[in-house]
Amino acid sequence: MAERINHQWRLVARPVGMIRESDFEWTQEPVPSPGENQVLVRILYLSLDPANRGWVREEGSYMEPIPLGSVMRGVTIGVVEESRHPDFKPGDNVQGFLGWQEYALTDGSTLRKLADNPAIPLTAYLGLFGMIGLTAYFGLLDITDPKAGETLVVSAAAGAVGSITGQIGKIKGCRVVGIAGTEEKCRWIAEELGFDATINYKSEKVREGLKRTCPNGIDIYFDNVGGETLDAVLANINLGARISICGLISQYNATAPVPGPYYFSNILTKRARVQGFIVTDYLRRAPEALSDLTKWYQEGKLKYRVDVVEGLQNAPKAVNKLFEGSNQGKLIIKI
């Protein structure tokens, strides 16, 4: 058998501002063979996420920074090709942090076997039934405790997390307002997902949009973006508002310190609660979320879409779609 080649993207420079292809090097090496207790996985799908931008910073964010010269970190779905590990056998579909490459050798410690459910496409494990779904579920329900009749605002509402968050808000009886950056996205979340109102921040000031769509103020804000949007929300919160800080994508590419919200003092006067979270703190509670998400999905109450880009070579360019807002649903590389 001819020697097989594993292509990889390695981080070779710390990005300044947007990620450039030149921050990575396209390398290749022979596909390795598993040693004892090791598994060789052929990677099928790579998830691209806003958190990737934090991982390449020198200071890191959530996780240790990725050392220069290493294969870029990433959440992946793959299939076991060879195994000398008792828990995995060839053909098993698995999820893990295997990085921006075609093959990976692993000791299995971060690998999770995926249920063999023909009704669920593999890519859904990078979205609704993966970190994305868990993020929306716990970030909304655990952090903000939404009550029927409350007004919930979601930013990046057509994004992978935001679109699921808004739908869970609807399931819980909230009035849901989504902020997105194109007419197409606004139409999708309103007409397909059932959001009550939308704000296209490219065609309307968010502050004015919130006044228009939230005449009774804002009880809950699920924040994916930070920056001016967070400020506009803080200016309109009700007493006892809860703000779940899921992401601050507007400032991930910042090259200078970014001031916090000018309406920070409303946290005091409105007795609001602002809480950051990360989905990995909730992994032990994943079963309760997956049970609800599966039920809601089968009842037709949860919809999602994926934006699949073909070819690992395109990963460094494709990741910036997240920061430009040009992806339509969960951004995935098909390898």
Next chain:
Amino acid sequence: MAERINHQWRLVARPVGMIRESDFEWTQEPVPSPGENQVLVRILYLSLDPANRGWVREEGSYMEPIPLGSVMRGVTIGVVEESRHPDFKPGDNVQGFLGWQEYALTDGSTLRKLADNPAIPLTAYLGLFGMIGLTAYFGLLDITDPKAGETLVVSAAAGAVGSITGQIGKIKGCRVVGIAGTEEKCRWIAEELGFDATINYKSEKVREGLKRTCPNGIDIYFDNVGGETLDAVLANINLGARISICGLISQYNATAPVPGPYYFSNILTKRARVQGFIVTDYLRRAPEALSDLTKWYQEGKLKYRVDVVEGLQNAPKAVNKLFEGSNQGKLIIKI
């Protein structure tokens, strides 16, 4: 009987920046007589508090703004002189929002009778056994849930609220670090109140002081000041930190929008919780706090001091001591 005169300070202009005496007018009118179900109170003590600055803004803060021409709002202790109200009789000591004046007529709805306890001086009802003590108690215990061994940082630590908050933190087993603005204040909170470490922000950068005094990071921050101090704390918080926003005195006199903390993103990466509160939301739970505070006071675990300024005429000048940091303990006007 000669007609008695009631002197009053009325708000006549909205302060810009620091409060000026010219924002008030010194007026007088005959002392009124109570009608049916009314009480006439002679005011003995007037509490001056940072919140006063918010009440004179056009937008208000917590409470409705004080209309121009009205007697300035303030928490007071007084004695009932005449009563046509079934719940009050002459000689009763009472607390209420009776304002910057010598006498007040009231329907009794906001009046609270004070226990007749010779061990507790009347001024303590404006401090340890009043709003101040309740603010420290609930703002620390209910909002941040401190655990023994955690590091608690308190700003304005020699102030009325901060000094009690730090002592409650010690009672709960925390390592307590206080930030204050003079050597005398730092000495007082360390030597008399038992704080573990202090930072004099006039002689040391808070950021460096926190590195020096909190080598294991900050678990809890009780914030009375906001601004750069909050930012320095956010730069040093631990995973799961809780921040109780009690006050933002550094920006109450601001004449232009103030940016929020530049380290706001640490709320996300450290999964921190930031929560604003106001003591009036806790008044129904006052008995549980007063029971603990009384017990701790009698055990010698809680000390407090008052800064008494003589004469209602001095109120507009004296209130700025709070913003200059020149008061030594709870600031009170003796009338």
